Amino acid sequence: MAKATIPIRSANAPSNAFEYFSTKKDEFVGWARKFSLFPYPFVTACCAMEFMAVSSSPYDTDRFGAALPRFSPRQSDLLMVVGTLTHKQAPVLLRVYEQMCEPKWVMAFGACATSGGFYQNYAAVAGIDKIIPVDIYVPGCPPRPETVIDAIMMLQDRIAGSRHPIITENF
């Protein structure tokens, strides 16, 4: 009767450490990135009040590593477009988005940023996704802080579950 044996690697076989780390790399980088979402608040309208409420201590977005607003787009990961976007401001938003370094994510905060809200006229852009790609939409006029926290958590899940190539075409 053959005894089950533990396979023993020979001493000069190549190490599997590199394979192990390269398969776990996306998981590790995703874990690191999901807890360091530095937001850039692009605040244009009344949703700013709710943004301030979200940033205040009772809701404690520091739990998610998303409590440190960077007022330079070059240092931030998450572009939060808070409020109505007008056609006059659209070039500014596009420029801010283009100045952000990869990887970057965009949150449309509130009904106006999502779809234009109740504005349908010469002045307002009907949703910032006509100008820049959006990763997550937060409904509400304005959204409750819980909605924003839910959105941050959903975004974290998405970051943790996605691939994180070190070198991309945008590198």
Added chain:
Amino acid sequence: MAAAILDLMQQQLVAAGGEVSLSHGMLVVVVPRADLLGTVRRLKSEFGFDLFLDVTAVDWPDRTPRFDVVHHFYSTTHMIRIRLKIRIPESEPSVDSLVSLYGSANFMERECHDMYGIVFRGNPDLRPILLYEGFVGHPLRKDYPKLQEQPLVPYRT
């Protein structure tokens, strides 16, 4: 005091060729276009209307003349308001600027020029203030299409 001033103004401005009525206790004077500067100068020097509140316009698409240009003034000594209206035609939508009397008229006239296309003669700087360079048309006119957008950034697909 205020009533006395109102009576005085009513008598004098009617004599000067204006149409006068009362709306919610506020004096409303329709003045001919040529008399605007003279009337406002008198309001400022003789009746103490030292605060220029706003200038805007009203578009009556079925009426000739088509536009009303509406000025509001306030007197901080008598604490009363007055409203001046000038009727102007669509073919030549222009009135005299009040910048020489009230410096604050500058930005308000620029806004009115943006939204209604009223030309304020004598305003030194009628660039767009709320709209942007290249915007065609005047969005608060009734014949501006309600859904017409003029985006500065091309939309993504």
